[in-house]
Amino acid sequence: MLQGLRxxxxxxxxxxxxxxxxxxxxxxxxxxxxxxxxxxxxxxLKKDDGKNSRQIRAEVESIAVPKFDFKRMTALAVGRGWxxxxxxxxxxxxxxxRTLLVRxxxxxxxxxxxxxxxxxSNPVISADGNEATVRSQVAMGDGKNVQxxxxxxxxxxxxxxxxxSVEGASLVTVYRNNFNDIIRQSGVDGLIKSLKEKNDAxxxxx
Amino acid sequence: xxxxxxxxxxxxxxVEQRHARDPLEPVNRVVFSFNQKADRYVMQPVAxxxxxxxxxPIRQGVSNVFDNMKDIVSFANHAVQLKPKEALNDFxxxxxxxxxxxxxxxxxxxxxxxxxxKSGFGDTLAHYGWKNSHYVVLPLLGPSTVRDAIGTGVDFxxxxxxxxxxxxxxxxxxxxxxxxxxxxxxxxGSEKLLEEAALDPYSLMRDTYLxxxxxxVGLQSQAEEEIPINELVNP
Numbered sequence: 001m002l003q004g005l006r007x008x009x010x011x012x013x014x015x016x017x018x019x020x021x022x023x024x025x026x027x028x029x030x031x032x033x034x035x036x037x038x039x040x041x042x043x044x045l046k047k048d049d050g051k052n053s054r055q056i057r058a059e060v061e062s063i064a065v066p067k068f069d070f071k072r073m074t075a076l077a078v079g080r081g082w083x084x085x086x087x088x089x090x091x092x093x094x095x096x097x098r099t100l101l102v103r104x105x106x107x108x109x110x111x112x113x114x115x116x117x118x119x120x121s122n123p124v125i126s127a128d129g130n131e132a133t134v135r136s137q138v139a140m141g142d143g144k145n146v147q148x149x150x151x152x153x154x155x156x157x158x159x160x161x162x163x164x165s166v167e168g169a170s171l172v173t174v175y176r177n178n179f180n181d182i183i184r185q186s187g188v189d190g191l192i193k194s195l196k197e198k199n200d201a202x203x204x205x206x
Numbered sequence: 207x208x209x210x211x212x213x214x215x216x217x218x219x220x221v222e223q224r225h226a227r228d229p230l231e232p233v234n235r236v237v238f239s240f241n242q243k244a245d246r247y248v249m250q251p252v253a254x255x256x257x258x259x260x261x262x263p264i265r266q267g268v269s270n271v272f273d274n275m276k277d278i279v280s281f282a283n284h285a286v287q288l289k290p291k292e293a294l295n296d297f298x299x300x301x302x303x304x305x306x307x308x309x310x311x312x313x314x315x316x317x318x319x320x321x322x323x324k325s326g327f328g329d330t331l332a333h334y335g336w337k338n339s340h341y342v343v344l345p346l347l348g349p350s351t352v353r354d355a356i357g358t359g360v361d362f363x364x365x366x367x368x369x370x371x372x373x374x375x376x377x378x379x380x381x382x383x384x385x386x387x388x389x390x391x392x393x394x395g396s397e398k399l400l401e402e403a404a405l406d407p408y409s410l411m412r413d414t415y416l417x418x419x420x421x422x423v424g425l426q427s428q429a430e431e432e433i434p435i436n437e438l439v440n441p
Binding site for chain 1: 225321322395396398399402403404405406409410413414415417418420421422435438439
């Protein structure tokens with residue numbers, strides 16, 4: 001009982017304490033948003049002591065998920081075939097791909113949790129002011145630097161991330177060839193099924 | 207040897223061409239799954255053993271010594287590519303780390319602002335025009351391209367450490383072995399990531415590798431081909 005309570009209470013307290021500053025700061029510029037979100041994520045992951053991993057993962061997800069636009073990410077991953085999917089299929093694809101991306105993102109960040117993230121404060125902003133690329137350097141403990149770039153676009157007043165590239169490899173478009181192979185062989189429903197099976201296998205394990 | 211292998215593989219390339227960059231896919235998949243098994247049952251356990259018996263400062267020192275050698279190779283390649291700024295950077299990295307870092311055991315150049323930016327013979331080939339190259343999976347060495355496989359071979363024989371001991375086969379093999387195990391040890395803990403992320407680990411690994419290499423050599427990646435994302439999501 002007590003454990004269950006803690007499981008819910010901590011994220012709620014965490015978010016409550018977080019919200020005022022997030023709203024005030026994060027949405028101003030795309031680089032400020034990325035900088036603050038990565039700091040929050042890494043700080044949270046540092047609290048992982050091996051016993052509370054599940055709860056830490058939930059916290060990280062609650063910080064990160066609102067910063068991404070998963071519909072745009074899924075469309076970008078699928079590419080031109082996105083148009084051939086019905087709205088219901090698009091919705092289902094997005095739900096499954098999001099689960100996969102969030103899981104991968106959290107694991108990747110966990111590996112980087114002791115790294116130093118330096119977000120460049122001169123984002124490249126498109127002519128119409130609605131798209132931006134934010135560059136960052138992740139300094140690993142061993143003196144190696146990893147280049148991580150974020151593509152963002154503006155929805156109303158908020159910046160959302162729709163692509164992340166690590167050393168030039170996009171976490172989203174690396175899936176495109178594979179997704180298109182599956183769509184060619186077994187249609188959009190086949191892709192939804194493959195993603196769902198993958199995700200279910202991990203839910204079963206954890 | 208790697209180059210010869212690549213050439214013989216190219217000769218028997220399959221007719222089935224699904225991805226323009228990966229005409230050897232059937233062969234590559236076989237090598238990939240062999241590598242996965244070799245890694246799981248040999249490399250990973252050995253790397254774990256190495257990590258257990260070797261304290262972290264020593265492992266870091268070993269990494270630094272090999273890294274220092276790579277800086278020498280990198281210096282030569284940047285020089286051949288006529289990039290004086292990068293070549294000088296490598297030169298001073300080697301000088302500082304060799305003299306003040308006890309023969310390369312310590313990397314004091316990086317904190318001084320002399321960043322590690324390695325170049326190899328594969329980059330030199332790309333610099334002189336060979337940008338687009340077919341994907342190939344090398345036995346034990348993993349993802350590569352025909353160009354980078356040749357580059358890896360040339361980098362290997364041009365490594366000064368190798369030159370010093372090339373007639374002393376046991377010593378040379380020991381050095382190569384330690385280098386490989388040490389590199390593998392640095393990647394411990396990331397094995398699950400591919401499995402976690404991929405529907406098809408082979409194609410995810412391939413496309414990640416190609417995107418990273420293409421970016422480095424300045425080739426417009428085929429995946430980055432203009433997808434009108436705004437049209438896709440807001441029809």
